[in-house]
Amino acid sequence: MGDRTEQLNDDQLRKLLEQIVQRYGFDFRNYAPASMRRRVLAILQQEKLDNLPDLQARVLADPSAFQRFVHGISVSVTSMFRDPTFYLAFRRNVMPLLATYPFIRIWNAGCSTGEEVYSMAILLHEEGLYERSRIYATDLDALSVERARQGIFPLGRMKEYSANYLNAGGKDSLSHYYTADRENALFRQYLMKNIVFAQHNLVCDSSFNEFHVVLCRNVMIYFNNTLREHVLSLLHDSLTTFGILCLGAKESLRFSGIESCYVQLIETEKIYRRMI
């Protein structure tokens, strides 16, 4: 393999991303450059290629190579009850608001392989709200959405997830929500019945409903400011007045065009309420 910096000639990278928009309609041109370069380098290695023109030829000619490309660009790292204090704050401060609604629509945008979705389903179940909720779980990456739909996670991570669950105010034992085989935890069917899984691209697809809660956590950290602003405006258009917007710990509404429409519900968590 040649010099790694040479492999990532800026013009060639720009051209690859432009060709992808034209061929597949997926636009990665406003993803943050540093993380994009790291991901593309990793994709070259996985595809056993040493230059961008070869990668471009493969991705344009072969839709399954494109699907692998999307999976490689998507940073799919996630976990159940990630940032337990977020879930604890949600349980204490948001659930009582949701309890006043006859029907609850939640959009989990950028749900990755689903750990966040099942965490929210468990929370709603424990607060007695799951039966009147519908969670729309979407991601750009079709491979991740497929895994999310299965609700099967490695058994080896359950110890960490159980600790997170308890720190998030869990009322039971996490193990009550899955059955285990030798390698995996299979989450129970009743947690899935009100979840709709679908592929949705925050860059180019539009809003598809009006939600009482939108969770979009640890997704926009990989975007530049222009794209972040575009996505925040899409999320805003997807929320009811007094709806709740949840972002990741390192994200915020500060300096965004929609900041003045929201109050931060809990000072220490990125949980916002739309006021106008």
Ligand SMILES: C[S@@+](CC[C@H](N)C(=O)[O-])C[C@H]1O[C@@H](n2cnc3c(N)ncnc32)[C@H](O)[C@@H]1O
């Ligand atoms: C780091 S994961 C975050 C997963 C989960 N929200 C969490 O906080 O644990 C980022 C997710 O955003 C998704 N993503 C990236 N760009 C996207 C886009 N344009 N539209 C929808 N999802 C996107 C990725 O596929 C990935 O699954």
